[in-house]
Amino acid sequence: MKIGFIGVGNMAKAIINGWLTYGEVKAQDIFVHSAHAQNYRKYAFENHLEPVDSNSELANQAEVIFLAVKPTVLPSVLAEIKEAVTTQKRVLVSMVSGVSLAEIKASLGAGNHELLRIMPNINVELHAGMTALAKGEFLSEAHFDELQGLLNQLGKTTLLPEKDFSTFVALAGSSPAFIYLFIDAMARAGVKYGLTKKQATQIAAQAVWGSAAKVLGTPKTPWDLIDEVSSPGGTTVAGLLAMEDAGFMSAVVKGIDATIAKDQEKH
Numbered sequence: 001m002k003i004g005f006i007g008v009g010n011m012a013k014a015i016i017n018g019w020l021t022y023g024e025v026k027a028q029d030i031f032v033h034s035a036h037a038q039n040y041r042k043y044a045f046e047n048h049l050e051p052v053d054s055n056s057e058l059a060n061q062a063e064v065i066f067l068a069v070k071p072t073v074l075p076s077v078l079a080e081i082k083e084a085v086t087t088q089k090r091v092l093v094s095m096v097s098g099v100s101l102a103e104i105k106a107s108l109g110a111g112n113h114e115l116l117r118i119m120p121n122i123n124v125e126l127h128a129g130m131t132a133l134a135k136g137e138f139l140s141e142a143h144f145d146e147l148q149g150l151l152n153q154l155g156k157t158t159l160l161p162e163k164d165f166s167t168f169v170a171l172a173g174s175s176p177a178f179i180y181l182f183i184d185a186m187a188r189a190g191v192k193y194g195l196t197k198k199q200a201t202q203i204a205a206q207a208v209w210g211s212a213a214k215v216l217g218t219p220k221t222p223w224d225l226i227d228e229v230s231s232p233g234g235t236t237v238a239g240l241l242a243m244e245d246a247g248f249m250s251a252v253v254k255g256i257d258a259t260i261a262k263d264q265e266k267h
């Protein structure tokens with residue numbers, strides 16, 4: 001299957017790099033175009049991908065087209081590829097946050113367009129991603145199965161109603177940044193007490209990684225696990241209570257609220 005990417009920024013590269021290291025998607029089957037010619041040409045050259053001169057040419061060449069541009073750019077991109085997508089019956093996969101399948105369908109006009117909306121996160125590059133999928137009404141089962149299979153190579157996937165995509169953006173699409181912030185805050189505290197930043201960052205990141213693996217591998221809730229770490233009269237409970245006193249949980253929930261609100265703003 002020939003796969004095209006319109007937009008070759010951070011998210012597109014994470015997906016492509018993930019596939020290239022997995023090995024089933026061949027570099028010569030990946031077509032790329034973006035607004036930054038020097039950038040996408042260099043990336044294509046380094047990875048043996050096929051650079052294409054325009055969005056419409058990419059839609060002529062690739063059977064499946066991943067839309068990996070910012071929401072504000074999407075309408076003009078759809079206008080450029082509309083004809084090729086319609087006449088050549090291309091499958092469109094949109095990872096553009098905050099843009100519904102109905103909005104994409106409306107921009108493309110008449111036709112039973114095969115559409116899939118996804119919300120990946122940057123961890124797909126390490127095959128540790130979390131990606132939500134919402135099927136368009138005309139997407140064939142065969143195409144859906146093939147695309148889900150490809151995305152499963154990059155981590156976990158889940159089917160999700162579109163109404164929940166904004167929540168998913170907050171919990172998975174954007175959340176790597178929140179978790180980096182947590183790791184950095186921990187590391188800074190380590191520096192305060194004399195560790196080097198590098199050493200403190202590695203210690204904090206390993207602790208986050210192991211804790212996430214634990215949560216995923218047990219039927220216990222995070223609260224159960226908190227109790228297992230908190231010795232009576234010990235250090236952990238002292239730290240937990242001080243964090244809560246500073247509003248840790250409400251700070252996290254406010255962050256999620258703001259992320260969801262931003263995703264639901266009209267572009």
Ligand SMILES: NC(=O)C1=CN([C@@H]2O[C@H](COP(=O)(O)OP(=O)(O)OC[C@H]3O[C@@H](n4cnc5c(N)ncnc54)[C@H](O)[C@@H]3O)[C@@H](O)[C@H]2O)C=CC1
Pocket residue numbers: 006007008009010011012033034035036055067068069070071073076077095096097119120121122173174
């Ligand atoms: N970065 C992330 O972790 C995630 C991003 N997303 C979504 O993925 C999309 C892309 O995000 P990023 O890769 O982070 O952005 P980015 O800013 O890194 O990349 C955007 C790309 O779009 C290209 N572009 C701009 N105008 C264009 C045009 N007219 N035609 C073709 N290409 C054009 C740029 O040259 C660039 O390659 C956004 O809609 C974002 O919401 C979704 C999940 C996670």
Ligand SMILES: O=C(O)[C@@H]1CCC=N1
Pocket residue numbers: 097169173174
């Ligand atoms: O910041 C953003 O808008 C995108 C959506 C999810 C992650 N990055």
